[in-house]
Amino acid sequence: ELKVEQNPLFLSMQEGKNYTIYCNYSTTSDRLYWYRQDPGKSLESLFVLLSNGAVKQEGRLMASLDTKARLSTLHITAAVHDLSATYFCAVVTGGGNKLTFGTGTQLKVEL
Amino acid sequence: NAGVTQTPKFRVLKTGQSMTLLCAQDMNHEYMYWYRQDPGMGLRLIHYSVGEGTTAKGEVPDGYNVSRLKKQNFLLGLESAAPSQTSVYFCASSPGTGGTQPQHFGDGTRLSIL
Numbered sequence: 579e580l581k582v583e584q585n586p587l588f589l590s591m592q593e594g595k596n597y598t599i600y601c602n603y604s605t606t607s608d609r610l611y612w613y614r615q616d617p618g619k620s621l622e623s624l625f626v627l628l629s630n631g632a633v634k635q636e637g638r639l640m641a642s643l644d645t646k647a648r649l650s651t652l653h654i655t656a657a658v659h660d661l662s663a664t665y666f667c668a669v670v671t672g673g674g675n676k677l678t679f680g681t682g683t684q685l686k687v688e689l
Numbered sequence: 690n691a692g693v694t695q696t697p698k699f700r701v702l703k704t705g706q707s708m709t710l711l712c713a714q715d716m717n718h719e720y721m722y723w724y725r726q727d728p729g730m731g732l733r734l735i736h737y738s739v740g741e742g743t744t745a746k747g748e749v750p751d752g753y754n755v756s757r758l759k760k761q762n763f764l765l766g767l768e769s770a771a772p773s774q775t776s777v778y779f780c781a782s783s784p785g786t787g788g789t790q791p792q793h794f795g796d797g798t799r800l801s802i803l
Contacts, residue, residue, distance in 0.1 A: 587729075611791050620779070621732075623791035666731060674739045675720055675783050676747065677792060679731035 580605045580671045584680035592688050594656050599683045601650040601667035609670040610650050611677065612641050614663045621666065624652075657687045691715055695780050695795035702770045702802050710765040710798050712780030719785030721763040722747075722792065723755060725776040732779065738763055739785070770802045 581604040591597050601610070612624040625634040627643035627650060634641050638661065640653045650667055664684045668677040693714045702708060712721065719740050724732040724747075734747030736755040744755045752774060754766045763782075767774060777799050781792040 582731075609789060613791075620796045621781075621794040623793075626789055626791055628789060668732075674737050674745065675785075675792070676722070676734055676737060677732075678748075679733070681729060681731045 580607070580669060580678045582667060582669050582678050582680040584667060584683050586683060587681060588684050590686045590688065591657055593658055596656065597654050599652040599654075599665055601652070601680055603648045603669045605671070606645070607669045607671060610643055611668045612650075612652055613666045613668060615666065615682070616663050654685070659687045659689050661685060662687045693780055693782055693793050693795035695778075695798050697798060698796065699799045700801070702800065704770060704772060704802060706770050707766070707768050708770065710778055712763045712765070712795060713761055714782040714793070715761065716782060716793065717760070718782035718793075719760075720783045721757065722781045723753070723763065723765045724779045724781065725749065726779060726797075727776050735765065772802045774800065775802045776800060
């Protein structure tokens with residue numbers, strides 16, 4: 579059974595600071611996704627990572643994938659308040675493109 | 690372009706009642722999914738479908754049934770609601786085999802069982 583662990587679960591940081599969210603998964607997978615969820619809202623896709631060493635960047639967020647270590651990171655550069663949200667990683671498992679989600683990291687960026 | 694639409698958005702049920710949640714997508718996607726989201730547990734897959742007329746169990750299928758009679762619709766049924774089924778339910782869709790596009794999510798249905 580695939581297990582996906584994220585840490586930290588909660589993260590409070592000041593504007594302008596850098597930080598990294600980690601996503602570990604227990605079995606081989608060929609795809610990993612990062613999603614963002616604002617309170618009471620739906621999930622918004624941020625990145626899809628397909629291969630070892632893949633790196634994607636959008637604004638202040640950068641995601642990377644190490645398939646050998648079964649680890650993905652989401653790095654936040656010079657955080658701003660608008661990045662406050664819950665971030666999920668999700669790993670494809672088995673047929674049907676099924677996703678197994680991590681428990682999420684609730685990020686709060688203080689003004 | 691509406692994407693994935695879920696109805697209703699909110700519902701309160703009494704224990705033992707039944708109801709159906711409707712998910713509709715207008716992107717001609719082959720695959721559709723139902724998840725539940727509970728605090729501190731991320732999203733867990735209930736059932737999914739890889740095409741019209743097909744359904745399969747996910748991680749937490751007990752107490753739920755699904756049907757996919759039309760490609761664009763995926764229905765989630767609760768036969769006899771229990772308080773443990775109080776949750777936020779999300780429907781999602783994706784293009785299908787060989788694609789790398791992310792799943793697209795609806796806005797969710799907030800369901801309370803009293």
